[in-house]
Amino acid sequence: MTRVSVILLLVLIGCALSLVTSRHHARRLFVELTREQAQARQYETEYGQLSLEQSTWGMPARVEKIAREALRMQPPGPGRVEVVELPGATR
Amino acid sequence: MNAAAQMRRPRVAPAPPDMLSRPRALWLFGLLALLFVVLLGRSLHLQWFDNDFLQGQGAARSSRAMEIPAHRGRIVDRFGDALAISTPVKSLWAFPDQLGATPAEMAALATILDTTPQKLAARLKADEDFAFLARGLAPETAERAMALRIKGLNEQNEYRRYYPGGEVTAHIVGFTGDQDRGQEGMELSQQAWLGGAPGSRRVVINRRGDVVEDVAAIRAPRAGRDLALSIDSRLQYLAFRELKAAVEAQKADAGGLVVLDAHSGEILALANWPTYNPNSRNKVARDKMRNRALTDTFEPGSTMKPFTIATALEAGIVRPDTVIHTEAGALTIGPNTIHDAHPAGPLTVEQVIQKSSNVGAAKIGLQLPPATLWTMFSEAGFGTPPATGFPGEVSGRLRAAKTWKPIEQATMSYGHGLSVNLVQMARAYTIFATDGELKPVTLLKTDGPVAGRPVIKPETARAVRHMLELAAQPGGTAPKAQVPGYRVGGKTGTARKNEGGQYTHAYVSSFVGLAPASNPRLIVAVMLDNPKAGDYYGGTVAGPVFAAVMGGALRLLAVPTDAPVDNVVLPPPGADIKEET
Numbered sequence: 143m144t145r146v147s148v149i150l151l152l153v154l155i156g157c158a159l160s161l162v163t164s165r166h167h168a169r170r171l172f173v174e175l176t177r178e179q180a181q182a183r184q185y186e187t188e189y190g191q192l193s194l195e196q197s198t199w200g201m202p203a204r205v206e207k208i209a210r211e212a213l214r215m216q217p218p219g220p221g222r223v224e225v226v227e228l229p230g231a232t233r
Numbered sequence: 234m235n236a237a238a239q240m241r242r243p244r245v246a247p248a249p250p251d252m253l254s255r256p257r258a259l260w261l262f263g264l265l266a267l268l269f270v271v272l273l274g275r276s277l278h279l280q281w282f283d284n285d286f287l288q289g290q291g292a293a294r295s296s297r298a299m300e301i302p303a304h305r306g307r308i309v310d311r312f313g314d315a316l317a318i319s320t321p322v323k324s325l326w327a328f329p330d331q332l333g334a335t336p337a338e339m340a341a342l343a344t345i346l347d348t349t350p351q352k353l354a355a356r357l358k359a360d361e362d363f364a365f366l367a368r369g370l371a372p373e374t375a376e377r378a379m380a381l382r383i384k385g386l387n388e389q390n391e392y393r394r395y396y397p398g399g400e401v402t403a404h405i406v407g408f409t410g411d412q413d414r415g416q417e418g419m420e421l422s423q424q425a426w427l428g429g430a431p432g433s434r435r436v437v438i439n440r441r442g443d444v445v446e447d448v449a450a451i452r453a454p455r456a457g458r459d460l461a462l463s464i465d466s467r468l469q470y471l472a473f474r475e476l477k478a479a480v481e482a483q484k485a486d487a488g489g490l491v492v493l494d495a496h497s498g499e500i501l502a503l504a505n506w507p508t509y510n511p512n513s514r515n516k517v518a519r520d521k522m523r524n525r526a527l528t529d530t531f532e533p534g535s536t537m538k539p540f541t542i543a544t545a546l547e548a549g550i551v552r553p554d555t556v557i558h559t560e561a562g563a564l565t566i567g568p569n570t571i572h573d574a575h576p577a578g579p580l581t582v583e584q585v586i587q588k589s590s591n592v593g594a595a596k597i598g599l600q601l602p603p604a605t606l607w608t609m610f611s612e613a614g615f616g617t618p619p620a621t622g623f624p625g626e627v628s629g630r631l632r633a634a635k636t637w638k639p640i641e642q643a644t645m646s647y648g649h650g651l652s653v654n655l656v657q658m659a660r661a662y663t664i665f666a667t668d669g670e671l672k673p674v675t676l677l678k679t680d681g682p683v684a685g686r687p688v689i690k691p692e693t694a695r696a697v698r699h700m701l702e703l704a705a706q707p708g709g710t711a712p713k714a715q716v717p718g719y720r721v722g723g724k725t726g727t728a729r730k731n732e733g734g735q736y737t738h739a740y741v742s743s744f745v746g747l748a749p750a751s752n753p754r755l756i757v758a759v760m761l762d763n764p765k766a767g768d769y770y771g772g773t774v775a776g777p778v779f780a781a782v783m784g785g786a787l788r789l790l791a792v793p794t795d796a797p798v799d800n801v802v803l804p805p806p807g808a809d810i811k812e813e814t
Contacts (some may be wrong), residue, residue, distance in 0.1 A: 172446055186304065190320050193307075197315040197397035202470035220717035220798040227793070 303429030306457035323375035463499035499671030534728030537648030598646025607634035709770035723773030
């Protein structure tokens with residue numbers, strides 16, 4: 143009877159300790175998860191800013207201004223355009 | 234052993250005098266026991282019955298409800314380029330009476346915020362209870378300001394909406410107002426789709442303030458979704474540029490331009506002038522914010538004639554080569570007379586469109602029962618809102634057929650006595666661009682061709698398309714609408730503006746056309762309000778805008794040419810381009 147009690151007591155202590163460690167483990171993982179989530183939000187923000195930047199730089203109005211003024215480009219006249227049909231292309 | 238005897242003496246004493254008597258000891262024991270019972274009872278009570286208060290206090294020290302911000306979705310064009318995007322910014326605020334900043338700190342803060350201490354002081358004075366010192370700061374700037382550790386200075390996270398397209402896409406996209414809620418345009422009508430709902434969750438924090446455990450999600454955050462519009466940024470810019478140039482050159486009050494995909498009904502471009510910059514709209518007149526192409530109506534004039542002709546062709550009353558006598562340019566109905574400004578002799582039905590004869594169109598229209606004409610107009614979408622998903626779009630005016638008097642039926646045959654908006658007009662022309670199907674128009678991206686509703690027979694659609702082609706050639710009213718390399722067709726419209734029931738001397742000049750005529754891909758509708766530079770005929774004022782936009786758009790979309798590049802034949806200089814008003 144005493145021996146059974148002692149074994150049960152040991153099992154109980156083991157359980158209690160494992161609960162403590164797993165609890166600790168869970169918290170550590172959770173802290174890590176929060177950090178990763180914050181990181182993800184940060185990336186999302188950065189993506190937003192970069193795509194905003196891309197859109198701003200790539201606006202046709204700006205592209206045309208640079209092409210016309212800085213690069214001195216102009217659209218080809220109708221006589222200088224040749225239409226080439228791709229062989230086998232279906233339209 | 235005197236000492237020993239002395240020590241022994243108390244032991245043998247029968248009862249020490251300071252010892253408690255037995256009843257007193259029992260009393261005392263009872264009292265102490267009672268106190269313990271009271272304490273035990275109280276603790277049991279706190280533990281089991283009256284535990285709300287203490288648990289609440291404990292939770293307040295270790296668990297918090299944490300706000301999870303939700304992002305508003307982006308608005309992108311059909312290729313995914315951003316037209317509206319939210320980025321996080323910070324605002325600095327303070328309770329003015331609690332702000333303990335030294336003059337030196339204020340000066341440092343002013344430097345970081347790129348302002349003067351005087352301006353900051355003025356902001357603090359403006360409202361005694363609460364003041365924003367700066368709004369919409371870049372996160373790095375706010376961080377530097379907070380690093381000054383000024384007592385009573387707080388920061389707050391916000392989102393700011395940016396519009397890379399600026400004034401080019403302003404009318405379509407609209408803008409958001411307070412708290413990132415849509416206020417105009419697609420931002421308003423798609424609020425439910427774009428707007429996110431911030432979430433909240435309960436977490437346990439340690440004494441350093443780090444979150445250590447997620448207890449429960451009170452409300453899951455819902456991020457806003459991205460919205461893809463049907464707009465093609467390249468065509469939108471092209472349309473905007475050409476419209477702006479035309480409005481300025483023609484000294485017009487306003488203008489609108491719509492580019493429609495004839496197969497899918499998608500609006501590829503929708504430009505308005507005047508416009509505004511949605512990124513800084515502090516002092517913009519409401520007037521400039523109107524998306525005129527959808528929210529304003531005008532009397533279309535001759536651009537309605539093809540629908541009258543199509544009805545007559547469908548009813549079998551005329552054929553394209555039937556000759557109509559145009560009565561030397563004047564047709565009297567009761568007390569009213571309809572005029573052709575440039576009287577011609579007998580015209581075929583084709584030539585009525587080509588030369589845009591009012592008398593011809595009226596005579597054909599009068600041969601039809603009013604209900605038949607009304608049904609065609611209605612089926613072509615006049616009198617009903619275009620249902621693009623844009624807020625505030627109007628339906629235009631198309632009165633019930635049984636109220637039509639003969640003179641009204643005659644004028645409606647050439648586009649007076651009813652009103653339309655520009656998108657409606659472009660949509661109606663889908664029946665000529667396809668084989669007679671009216672396509673639903675939309676501002677949202679759609680995949681592939683969309684089934685329309687058949688309105689007229691394919692033969693009728695092709696016959697009218699041929700007439701439209703004639704109108705955009707020498708001998709027609711709009712030779713300036715020709716595009717190198719492509720066959721185009723279209724119809725001019727020149728209508729006197731009706732203000733308060735009186736026709737004024739101001740005109741609305743318009744042009745609606747399609748190309749390539751062999752298999753139409755695009756419909757472009759242009760409208761200029763009150764051009765004051767001398768010309769006002771649709772063919773002269775709106776036709777060249779159509780040609781520039783259509784030509785550029787077909788090239789950008791790499792649509793195969795269906796004509797030699799030297800197909801543009803202009804009438805000799807000085808030749809009068811005849812057109813009715």
